[in-house]
Amino acid sequence: MASKPFATGHCLCGAVSFTIHAEPIGTGQCHCKDCQRASGTGHMSIARFRKDDVAIGGQAASYASTADSGNINTRYFCPKCGSRLFGENSGVPGVINIAVGCVNDNDWFVPGRVVYAKDRPRWDVTSTDVPNFDRMPT
Ligand SMILES: [Zn+2]
Numbered sequence: 001m002a003s004k005p006f007a008t009g010h011c012l013c014g015a016v017s018f019t020i021h022a023e024p025i026g027t028g029q030c031h032c033k034d035c036q037r038a039s040g041t042g043h044m045s046i047a048r049f050r051k052d053d054v055a056i057g058g059q060a061a062s063y064a065s066t067a068d069s070g071n072i073n074t075r076y077f078c079p080k081c082g083s084r085l086f087g088e089n090s091g092v093p094g095v096i097n098i099a100v101g102c103v104n105d106n107d108w109f110v111p112g113r114v115v116y117a118k119d120r121p122r123w124d125v126t127s128t129d130v131p132n133f134d135r136m137p138t
């Protein structure tokens with residue numbers, strides 16, 4: 001892993017940072033009410049990576065909640081500045097979902113799908129040119 005990383009990122013205050021060593025294995029945007037509350041806006045833009053490909057610096061705080069599926073969704077945030085950084089889902093072990101807004105250069109991001117489209121607020125626009133799912137597809 002000495003080569004140039006795929007991407008780096010950090011929270012607003014810089015206390016928590018991450019380095020990503022490989023390309024995402026999936027991308028998406030989520031309009032579920034939990035993501036709306038956690039982000040304070042209409043959706044989260046997320047890129048999924050293999051956990052082994054991501055190195056995290058600093059200590060994030062976390063909050064776990066139960067998703068519709070019954071899986072546990074753990075969202076990590078900076079305890080100092082509150083930035084949402086990444087998340088894990090108990091149904092998808094070994095995978096980490098990075099909040100794309102915290103990635104330094106994120107021009108590569110193209111959402112592959114939109115989930116919980118049923119909860120999309122009128123005022124928050126995401127693409128309908130990619131697969132849209134009313135819930136989380138299994
Ligand atoms: Zn911070």
Ligand SMILES: [Zn+2]
Pocket residue numbers: 030031032033034035036044116
């Ligand atoms: Zn969500």
